Amino acid sequence: MTKASDWDLLAVPASFFTDKGGDPDARQRLIMAGLEVFGAYNLEGATTRQIALKAQVNQAAIAYYFGGKEGLYMAVIEFAVGIIKANVLPAVIAIRDRDPVNRFTRREALELAQGIIRAFLGTLVRFPMASSWSRIVMREQMQPTKGFDYLYENVIQHIHRAFARLLADAHECDPEDPQMILRAHSLVGQFIIFLAGRETVRRRMHWQCYSADEARQIETAVSANLEAIFLYATNTPGKGNNQ
Amino acid sequence: MTKASDWDLLAVPASFFTDKGGDPDARQRLIMAGLEVFGAYNLEGATTRQIALKAQVNQAAIAYYFGGKEGLYMAVIEFAVGIIKANVLPAVIAIRDRDPVNRFTRREALELAQGIIRAFLGTLVRFPMASSWSRIVMREQMQPTKGFDYLYENVIQHIHRAFARLLADAHECDPEDPQMILRAHSLVGQFIIFLAGRETVRRRMHWQCYSADEARQIETAVSANLEAIFLYATNTPGKGNNQ
DNA sequence: TCCCTTCATTTAATCGTTTGATTCATTCAA
DNA sequence: TTGAATGAATCAAACGATTAAATGAAGGGA
Numbered sequence: 001m002t003k004a005s006d007w008d009l010l011a012v013p014a015s016f017f018t019d020k021g022g023d024p025d026a027r028q029r030l031i032m033a034g035l036e037v038f039g040a041y042n043l044e045g046a047t048t049r050q051i052a053l054k055a056q057v058n059q060a061a062i063a064y065y066f067g068g069k070e071g072l073y074m075a076v077i078e079f080a081v082g083i084i085k086a087n088v089l090p091a092v093i094a095i096r097d098r099d100p101v102n103r104f105t106r107r108e109a110l111e112l113a114q115g116i117i118r119a120f121l122g123t124l125v126r127f128p129m130a131s132s133w134s135r136i137v138m139r140e141q142m143q144p145t146k147g148f149d150y151l152y153e154n155v156i157q158h159i160h161r162a163f164a165r166l167l168a169d170a171h172e173c174d175p176e177d178p179q180m181i182l183r184a185h186s187l188v189g190q191f192i193i194f195l196a197g198r199e200t201v202r203r204r205m206h207w208q209c210y211s212a213d214e215a216r217q218i219e220t221a222v223s224a225n226l227e228a229i230f231l232y233a234t235n236t237p238g239k240g241n242n243q
Numbered sequence: 244m245t246k247a248s249d250w251d252l253l254a255v256p257a258s259f260f261t262d263k264g265g266d267p268d269a270r271q272r273l274i275m276a277g278l279e280v281f282g283a284y285n286l287e288g289a290t291t292r293q294i295a296l297k298a299q300v301n302q303a304a305i306a307y308y309f310g311g312k313e314g315l316y317m318a319v320i321e322f323a324v325g326i327i328k329a330n331v332l333p334a335v336i337a338i339r340d341r342d343p344v345n346r347f348t349r350r351e352a353l354e355l356a357q358g359i360i361r362a363f364l365g366t367l368v369r370f371p372m373a374s375s376w377s378r379i380v381m382r383e384q385m386q387p388t389k390g391f392d393y394l395y396e397n398v399i400q401h402i403h404r405a406f407a408r409l410l411a412d413a414h415e416c417d418p419e420d421p422q423m424i425l426r427a428h429s430l431v432g433q434f435i436i437f438l439a440g441r442e443t444v445r446r447r448m449h450w451q452c453y454s455a456d457e458a459r460q461i462e463t464a465v466s467a468n469l470e471a472i473f474l475y476a477t478n479t480p481g482k483g484n485n486q
Numbered sequence: 487t488c489c490c491t492t493c494a495t496t497t498a499a500t501c502g503t504t505t506g507a508t509t510c511a512t513t514c515a516a
Numbered sequence: 517t518t519g520a521a522t523g524a525a526t527c528a529a530a531c532g533a534t535t536a537a538a539t540g541a542a543g544g545g546a
Binding site for chain 1: 283284285287288378381382383384385386387391395399400403421422424425426428429430431432433434435436437439440441442443444446447448460461463464465467468470471472474475
Binding site for chain 3: 518520537541
């Protein structure tokens with residue numbers, strides 16, 4: 001199970017269910033509609049009228065429940081973070097809580113990394129809304145708002161630290177070594193590209209969206225690259241892989 | 244040098260220098276200012292007043308030269324594509340023009356792949372404006388306009404095909420095999436993540452921007468992963484790498 | 487059971503601001 | 517004198533936010 005620690009990764013903000021009283025329906029519908037519209041357009045591009053229309057709610061309800069457009073945007077991000085927390089962070093926590101001295105073997109590290117990616121792609125397929133929040137996250141990277149602080153602190157940072165740890169263990173290095181961190185970024189890029197470069201993937205593969213079958217193909221391809229990265233001995237290029 | 248073919252990858256649109264007469268200064272300044280503002284904000288977020296102010300040009304000049312905001316946006320994309328064409332596509336053309344029967348060795352493929360990435364990162368460092376256009380490209384992936392058509396046809400597609408060819412040769416597969424294409428996407432993600440996830444990289448590495456030293460570190464890290472992917476024999480996972 | 491009050495919620499209408507685009511007079515070199 | 521280029525002013529449309537009235541369920545006293 002999950003160890004209770006000072007910052008519980010699986011914790012969900014109280015506002016996640018229903019806070020400040022009110023009609024939970026209107027609130028929830030606004031968040032869902034906001035997720036969709038903020039995902040399709042962006043913070044400036046999305047209009048409160050469009051969101052209110054899709055949520056079947058009066059425009060004034062946005063200010064009433066969330067204080068304004070930006071408030072709704074933050075609520076949408078918190079909602080999305082809650083979903084990711086529940087679905088992909090369990091695979092991360094096991095790595096974080098592992099004793100630093102007790103290193104993973106290469107094969108273990110590989111399988112744990114594959115586990116994170118499987119959880120990630122699985123979430124992408126299970127939730128139709130995942131397509132929306134991935135767009136929001138990517139846009140936050142280009143033009144960070146305070147929403148990125150929340151994303152980084154609650155999700156992104158932990159996933160990256162987990163990969164750095166796995167990579168460092170596999171190559172017998174320090175997880176804080178800049179080169180290991182950079183290689184972890186590069187590794188994360190191997191599957192994030194299927195979100196960040198979705199239109200390119202769509203055209204090259206002639207895909208319409210990511211369903212279960214597409215996710216499986218992606219997982220297979222990424223796993224092949226991952227296997228090489230984890231099992232190939234980089235420090236001694238001529239020697240080959242070992243365990 | 245470069246072979247002249249039906250679609251010359253290195254060709255630069257006529258509008259690149261000065262077309263439709265007019266004051267080249269005002270035109271050029273508008274494109275530069277547009278690149279900057281469209282990069283910082285996005286198509287909707289950027290205002291014509293802001294661009295005109297930065298270009299030291301009257302607001303009406305945008306409609307005069309480009310027909311409107313969207314026209315300027317397209318001109319900015321064409322300008323950016325011209326820069327990428329001149330700087331990174333030479334490394335790609337050599338691969339495209341190689342006889343399909345005459346396969347690259349693993350070591351050759353690795354070094355050519357590293358060459359593309361070096362050209363890419365080098366461009367990123369040499370041109371301060373690169374930071375702007377990379378944001379534009381990434382946003383086009385989330386919310387494609389007709390600008391993406393131009394980007395894909397003129398740059399993105401060719402880079403991807405080159406990587407698929409290199410990967411297929413190294414693993415003795417068909418470059419059109421879906422798995423190879425997906426692995427190529429994954430491979431491209433390894434360095435695109437430094438554009439797509441720039442805010443994450445910035446926070447993890449405590450970097451302010453990408454200068455020459457940062458680019459060198461990235462290149463080293465990506466090269467290490469690349470080496471594993473190209474030299475490790477995936478099809479026979481227990482056997483290790485060979486040449 | 488009935489009426490009345492209370493308060494959270496919803497509604498339609500409107501506010502002031504900003505947007506991209508346009509107009510028309512002016513400038514200036516050919 | 518001509519025509520491309522610039523400048524200041526202005527247009528209608530769309531934006532987020534706000535307002536005040538309307539709605540309706542909940543609670544309490546007679």
